[in-house]
Amino acid sequence: GDSVTQMEGPVTLSEEAFLTINCTYTATGYPSLFWYVQYPGEGLQLLLKATKADDKGSNKGFEATYRKETTSFHLEKGSVQVSDSAVYFCALTLSGGYNKLIFGAGTRLAVHP
Amino acid sequence: DAGVIQSPRHEVTEMGQEVTLRCKPISGHDYLFWYRQTMMRGLELLIYFNNNVPIDDSGMPEDRFSAKMPNASFSTLKIQPSEPRDSAVYFCASSPGTDTQYFGPGTRLTVL
Numbered sequence: 001g002d003s004v005t006q007m008e009g010p011v012t013l014s015e016e017a018f019l020t021i022n023c024t025y026t027a028t029g030y031p032s033l034f035w036y037v038q039y040p041g042e043g044l045q046l047l048l049k050a051t052k053a054d055d056k057g058s059n060k061g062f063e064a065t066y067r068k069e070t071t072s073f074h075l076e077k078g079s080v081q082v083s084d085s086a087v088y089f090c091a092l093t094l095s096g097g098y099n100k101l102i103f104g105a106g107t108r109l110a111v112h113p
Numbered sequence: 114d115a116g117v118i119q120s121p122r123h124e125v126t127e128m129g130q131e132v133t134l135r136c137k138p139i140s141g142h143d144y145l146f147w148y149r150q151t152m153m154r155g156l157e158l159l160i161y162f163n164n165n166v167p168i169d170d171s172g173m174p175e176d177r178f179s180a181k182m183p184n185a186s187f188s189t190l191k192i193q194p195s196e197p198r199d200s201a202v203y204f205c206a207s208s209p210g211t212d213t214q215y216f217g218p219g220t221r222l223t224v225l
Binding site for chain 2: 032034041042043044045046049051089093100101103104105106
Protein backbone atom coordinates (compact mmCIF):
# COMPACT_ATOMS: atom_id res chain seq x y z
CA GLY A 1 0.00 0.00 0.00
CA ASP A 2 0.89 3.66 -0.03
CA SER A 3 3.50 4.62 2.53
CA VAL A 4 6.23 7.07 3.49
CA THR A 5 9.61 6.12 4.94
CA GLN A 6 11.84 8.63 6.69
CA MET A 7 15.31 8.35 8.09
CA GLU A 8 15.33 7.59 11.78
CA GLY A 9 16.34 10.27 14.20
CA PRO A 10 17.36 11.96 16.19
CA VAL A 11 19.53 14.05 13.94
CA THR A 12 21.90 16.19 15.96
CA LEU A 13 23.72 19.08 14.29
CA SER A 14 25.68 22.15 15.22
CA GLU A 15 24.36 25.54 14.24
CA GLU A 16 25.11 26.47 10.61
CA ALA A 17 25.58 22.84 9.56
CA PHE A 18 23.99 21.41 6.42
CA LEU A 19 20.83 19.38 6.92
CA THR A 20 19.44 16.48 4.93
CA ILE A 21 16.49 14.39 6.05
CA ASN A 22 15.74 11.54 3.69
CA CYS A 23 12.22 10.63 2.65
CA THR A 24 11.06 8.01 0.18
CA TYR A 25 7.56 7.01 -0.73
CA THR A 26 5.51 4.23 -2.22
CA ALA A 27 2.32 5.23 -3.97
CA THR A 28 0.07 4.33 -6.85
CA GLY A 29 -0.60 7.18 -9.22
CA TYR A 30 0.88 10.63 -8.73
CA PRO A 31 0.76 11.81 -5.14
CA SER A 32 1.45 15.29 -3.83
CA LEU A 33 4.32 15.40 -1.33
CA PHE A 34 4.69 17.48 1.82
CA TRP A 35 6.98 18.30 4.69
CA TYR A 36 5.32 19.28 7.95
CA VAL A 37 7.16 20.53 11.03
CA GLN A 38 6.15 20.13 14.67
CA TYR A 39 7.76 22.44 17.20
CA PRO A 40 7.75 21.37 20.85
CA GLY A 41 4.29 21.49 22.38
CA GLU A 42 2.59 22.52 19.14
CA GLY A 43 0.61 21.02 16.30
CA LEU A 44 2.00 20.31 12.86
CA GLN A 45 2.56 23.13 10.39
CA LEU A 46 3.01 22.83 6.66
CA LEU A 47 6.62 23.62 5.79
CA LEU A 48 6.60 23.04 2.03
CA LYS A 49 5.01 20.96 -0.67
CA ALA A 50 5.38 19.79 -4.27
CA THR A 51 2.57 18.53 -6.42
CA LYS A 52 4.30 17.01 -9.45
CA ALA A 53 7.56 15.47 -10.53
CA ASP A 54 10.60 17.77 -10.58
CA ASP A 55 8.78 20.47 -8.61
CA LYS A 56 10.83 22.06 -5.85
CA GLY A 57 9.10 23.21 -2.68
CA SER A 58 10.85 25.80 -0.55
CA ASN A 59 10.18 27.81 2.60
CA LYS A 60 12.26 29.38 5.39
CA GLY A 61 15.49 28.20 3.76
CA PHE A 62 14.30 24.59 3.49
CA GLU A 63 14.00 22.89 0.11
CA ALA A 64 12.81 19.54 -1.24
CA THR A 65 12.56 18.28 -4.82
CA TYR A 66 9.96 15.76 -5.99
CA ARG A 67 11.98 12.98 -7.63
CA LYS A 68 9.72 10.51 -9.35
CA GLU A 69 12.56 8.34 -10.65
CA THR A 70 13.86 7.69 -7.13
CA THR A 71 10.48 8.15 -5.37
CA SER A 72 12.11 10.58 -3.00
CA PHE A 73 11.47 13.98 -1.43
CA HIS A 74 14.52 14.72 0.71
CA LEU A 75 14.48 17.82 2.91
CA GLU A 76 17.55 20.07 2.87
CA LYS A 77 18.73 23.28 4.46
CA GLY A 78 22.08 24.87 3.91
CA SER A 79 22.60 26.32 7.38
CA VAL A 80 20.44 25.24 10.32
CA GLN A 81 19.65 27.35 13.36
CA VAL A 82 18.83 26.39 16.93
CA SER A 83 15.26 27.50 16.22
CA ASP A 84 14.94 24.74 13.59
CA SER A 85 14.96 22.12 16.34
CA ALA A 86 11.69 20.24 15.85
CA VAL A 87 10.22 17.03 14.48
CA TYR A 88 9.88 16.89 10.69
CA PHE A 89 7.27 14.75 8.97
CA CYS A 90 7.24 13.74 5.34
CA ALA A 91 3.77 13.02 3.96
CA LEU A 92 1.82 12.34 0.80
CA THR A 93 -1.75 12.64 -0.32
CA LEU A 94 -3.22 9.88 -2.40
CA SER A 95 -4.03 10.52 -5.98
CA GLY A 96 -7.80 10.44 -6.24
CA GLY A 97 -8.26 10.15 -2.50
CA TYR A 98 -9.11 13.55 -1.27
CA ASN A 99 -6.78 15.08 1.19
CA LYS A 100 -6.02 11.95 3.19
CA LEU A 101 -2.46 12.53 4.34
CA ILE A 102 -0.18 9.58 4.94
CA PHE A 103 2.67 10.53 7.27
CA GLY A 104 6.10 9.14 7.81
CA ALA A 105 7.23 8.37 11.35
CA GLY A 106 8.87 11.76 11.81
CA THR A 107 12.52 12.72 12.30
CA ARG A 108 13.59 14.70 15.33
CA LEU A 109 16.19 17.38 14.67
CA ALA A 110 18.23 18.88 17.49
CA VAL A 111 20.47 21.84 16.67
CA HIS A 112 23.07 22.93 19.20
CA PRO A 113 24.79 26.32 19.40
CA ASP B 114 -7.59 34.88 12.24
CA ALA B 115 -7.88 32.18 14.85
CA GLY B 116 -6.48 28.83 13.91
CA VAL B 117 -7.93 25.47 14.82
CA ILE B 118 -8.97 25.52 18.47
CA GLN B 119 -8.89 22.43 20.65
CA SER B 120 -9.97 21.93 24.22
CA PRO B 121 -8.93 20.92 26.71
CA ARG B 122 -5.18 21.20 26.12
CA HIS B 123 -4.50 18.62 28.79
CA GLU B 124 -6.77 15.95 30.23
CA VAL B 125 -5.98 13.50 33.01
CA THR B 126 -8.60 10.91 33.80
CA GLU B 127 -8.97 7.51 35.34
CA MET B 128 -9.50 4.30 33.47
CA GLY B 129 -13.17 3.68 32.73
CA GLN B 130 -14.16 7.34 32.62
CA GLU B 131 -15.65 9.02 29.59
CA VAL B 132 -13.44 11.56 27.83
CA THR B 133 -14.64 14.19 25.36
CA LEU B 134 -12.23 16.18 23.23
CA ARG B 135 -13.43 19.25 21.36
CA CYS B 136 -12.41 20.99 18.18
CA LYS B 137 -13.37 24.20 16.44
CA PRO B 138 -12.09 24.26 12.84
CA ILE B 139 -11.08 27.35 10.93
CA SER B 140 -14.16 29.12 9.64
CA GLY B 141 -14.97 28.20 6.05
CA HIS B 142 -13.02 24.96 6.05
CA ASP B 143 -15.06 22.05 4.71
CA TYR B 144 -12.86 19.21 5.95
CA LEU B 145 -12.07 18.19 9.52
CA PHE B 146 -9.64 15.50 10.60
CA TRP B 147 -8.90 13.78 13.91
CA TYR B 148 -5.42 12.31 14.47
CA ARG B 149 -3.74 10.49 17.33
CA GLN B 150 -0.01 10.73 18.01
CA THR B 151 1.95 8.27 20.14
CA MET B 152 5.61 7.39 20.38
CA MET B 153 4.94 3.81 19.36
CA ARG B 154 2.58 4.35 16.44
CA GLY B 155 3.40 7.86 15.28
CA LEU B 156 0.65 9.97 13.75
CA GLU B 157 -2.54 8.10 12.85
CA LEU B 158 -5.63 9.41 11.10
CA LEU B 159 -8.68 8.36 13.08
CA ILE B 160 -11.54 9.87 11.09
CA TYR B 161 -12.34 12.72 8.76
CA PHE B 162 -15.44 14.70 7.85
CA ASN B 163 -16.50 16.61 4.78
CA ASN B 164 -19.30 19.13 5.22
CA ASN B 165 -20.04 17.62 8.64
CA VAL B 166 -20.46 14.10 7.22
CA PRO B 167 -18.01 11.34 8.28
CA ILE B 168 -16.21 10.13 5.16
CA ASP B 169 -13.65 7.67 6.45
CA ASP B 170 -13.60 6.27 9.97
CA SER B 171 -11.42 3.26 9.21
CA GLY B 172 -8.75 4.55 11.58
CA MET B 173 -10.99 4.57 14.63
CA PRO B 174 -9.40 1.93 16.82
CA GLU B 175 -12.53 0.37 18.30
CA ASP B 176 -16.10 0.96 19.32
CA ARG B 177 -15.04 2.85 22.42
CA PHE B 178 -14.17 5.74 20.12
CA SER B 179 -16.80 7.91 18.47
CA ALA B 180 -16.70 11.24 16.68
CA LYS B 181 -19.40 13.71 15.75
CA MET B 182 -19.64 16.94 13.86
CA PRO B 183 -23.05 18.48 14.57
CA ASN B 184 -22.28 21.66 12.66
CA ALA B 185 -19.56 23.29 10.61
CA SER B 186 -17.88 24.90 13.59
CA PHE B 187 -17.68 22.10 16.12
CA SER B 188 -16.58 18.51 16.42
CA THR B 189 -16.09 16.09 19.30
CA LEU B 190 -14.09 12.92 19.78
CA LYS B 191 -15.36 10.77 22.61
CA ILE B 192 -13.76 7.78 24.31
CA GLN B 193 -16.00 5.69 26.52
CA PRO B 194 -14.73 3.91 28.54
CA SER B 195 -11.17 5.18 28.45
CA GLU B 196 -8.17 2.89 28.94
CA PRO B 197 -4.50 3.61 29.74
CA ARG B 198 -3.50 2.67 26.18
CA ASP B 199 -5.57 5.59 24.91
CA SER B 200 -3.02 7.98 26.39
CA ALA B 201 -1.74 10.08 23.51
CA VAL B 202 -1.85 13.52 21.94
CA TYR B 203 -4.99 14.00 19.86
CA PHE B 204 -4.90 16.53 17.05
CA CYS B 205 -7.69 18.10 15.10
CA ALA B 206 -6.97 19.58 11.67
CA SER B 207 -9.10 21.37 9.10
CA SER B 208 -8.76 22.07 5.39
CA PRO B 209 -10.47 24.49 3.01
CA GLY B 210 -10.65 21.96 0.22
CA THR B 211 -7.04 22.21 -0.90
CA ASP B 212 -4.32 19.70 -0.16
CA THR B 213 -3.11 21.64 2.91
CA GLN B 214 -4.28 20.81 6.42
CA TYR B 215 -4.10 23.18 9.38
CA PHE B 216 -3.51 21.56 12.73
CA GLY B 217 -4.64 22.57 16.17
CA PRO B 218 -2.30 22.56 19.17
CA GLY B 219 -3.50 19.14 20.33
CA THR B 220 -4.97 17.66 23.49
CA ARG B 221 -2.62 15.62 25.64
CA LEU B 222 -4.67 12.82 27.20
CA THR B 223 -3.42 10.77 30.10
CA VAL B 224 -5.51 7.84 31.30
CA LEU B 225 -4.40 6.49 34.66
